[in-house]
Amino acid sequence: MDNATLRPPLNRVSRTAIWYWTTRAALGWLFLAAVQVVWLVLDDGDRAVHVAALAATVVAAVAHVAVMPQWRYRVHRWEATPAAVFTRSGWFKQEWRIAPVSRIQTVDSRRGPLEQLFRLANVTVTTASAAGPLKVDGLDRDTAQRLVAELTANAQATAGDAT
Template sequence: MTLRPPSHRVSRAAIRYWATRAAVGWLIILAAQIAWMSMADGDRPLRIAGIVATVVLGAAHATIMPQWRYRVHRWEISPAAVYTQSGWFKQEWRIAPISRIQTVDSQRGPLEQLFRLANVTVTTASAAGPIKVEGLDRDTARHLVGELTASAQATAGDAT
């Protein structure tokens, strides 16, 4: 059997979600820098350069990272296993046999709810930890949880 990328991509809405999440983080840093600049004396040109660097890095991160992650993040389930590929700098492939599934969970944080996204976590007996499929649209996540739960119940094995 040849190893290939899983066939399903996450939702395209995940691109906007990841960009928004990145932008919020950079805006917090930018706000702290602006507050620091307005409260402190001296080295104003250096602080302005820091703000400019933050804006440039933040804009690049919020633009490039979501596109890159979208190209990498994939998932697939087969009758035998759950496959995921994730990351952007550090990329990871995970494969878990259906017979090893212990629990299947779905989560949606406030920002994910705004973008109509959900995450699915498949817990196995693996020391590497659970497999996560992030950035799914809600209906796909709901279907995936149901399908994995049914497959795990129908599969002989002890899930350890």
């Protein structure tokens, strides 16, 4: 199996997630830019350096906000079978994670303020290893609830302390 590869997980996340990621990234950049503007106004040193730094920030921000959400949406996928959970995430750096359902310890679903705004939720599946939580971002609420219910039911069917 020299040319073996992992196929992408079956399910995409909600399309709304693109807007969620865009907003989240934009807010972060806005904060950085605001700090720089305040500094520019208060500090009466070399204006040119400040302006150049601000311009660099704006260029980086536009590039990031334009590229990252689309790219992330294309990469981020998930799948849950009765035996295993399989996710792919990231954009510039991508990561596949596979964990057997028998080793699941907790299944959490969280909705932050931004996620509530876009009516999204994320699901985090943790195992006994601190290195291996599987996170699915940007699911619509119904799918998230269904996934949690399904995983919880599957995980309960197996015994042991999952270490």
